[in-house]
Amino acid sequence: MDVRFESLDLPLYSPGNYILIAGPCSAETEDQVLKTAKELHEGGVKIFRASLWKPRTRPGCFEGVGAMGLPWLNRVKEEYGMLTATEVANGLHVAESIEAGIDILWIGARTTSNPFLVEDIAHTIAKYDCQPVVLVKNPINPDIDLWAGSIERLSSAGVKRIGAIHRGFSTYADSLYRNPPHWQIPIELMRRYPTLPMLGDPSHITGKRALVPEVCRQSLDMHYAGLIVESHCNPDDAWSDAAQQMTPEELLKVTSKLKLSRLATCPMPPLDAWRTELDQLDENILGLLSKRMRIAEQIGYYKRDNNLSVLQTNRYQIMQQELKQKACNLGLDDKFIHKLFAQIHEESVRIQHKICDEE
Incomplete structure (x- = not known):
């Protein structure tokens, strides 16, 4: 399928000239959201992320505050001038987010694996004249056609600005990483769709904050357009994925030293x-x-x-x-x-x- 992608038209993180989306894994409280956003904003981050709906493997885990957190993200926009991003898993999440003014929606790995949910999301977005940017995470399993199919469903429905997020893949084997990157799969996706912007998600790839800096660097070396990284004002007390989140100060020490080694639109040498x-x-x-x-x-x-x-x-x-x-x-x-x-x-x-x- 011949698919062309429009520019995401997102502001760049100025020290390195790449897209940087940062914020906590989950929006927990209004104070936590605003404190984290303030610290990131002061470091030059222009796009704030926080999940409101959290699909979890087992019941009883924190599954997000839901639509209650949408006004918190609006305060981030109003007080710090940041764009906002959150995860959606169905058409209802999409409608609530767009009507609340969320700028960027991403589709999580579990949802990407379900074509029916992707169709629901795609056709809901297409109903709106003012569409958000939509980022598609790779599916849990290393299945490039499933990833590509989700992207094509969005494009076919009329979604304009689409990007991909590489968050790694689940594995049965022991690995240094929580979700091994299998770099060859995003490389192949970029080969199939040369104009598709790709963002790296080092937080979910590594599962450990100490490993995040190296995977940030690798992602930009792979000609990705940017990064989406988890940052929490008090990560050790985070309600979800505490081990992989960094404080804003820790994150900014890393990101301020990174830059694109080449233009992100250049193909990677074989x-x-x-x-x-x-x-x-x-x-x-x-x-x-x-x-x-x-x-x-x-x-x-x-x-x-x-x-x-x-x-x-x-x-x-x-x-x-x-x-x-x-x-x-x-x-x-x-x-x-x-x-x-x-x-x-x-x-x-x-x-x-x-x-x-x-x-």
């Missing part, structure tokens, strides 16, 4: 994209190895408690034969795979011997 994808795959391999060694450790305790031999030669030989066949099916060199898994097996045996020697 070599850079491939290297980034390799880095992500290497990280995934490390996560899987870590998980494998922990399972080997559990097996070691079981063998010790049940007086079983650590080294079971028949099992090892069968495993190597199976891996050789699988390597051939995947077009991999079977000698390389033999050497690789010999080293992995040797480390597993070492771990189990160590456990058995603890008696």
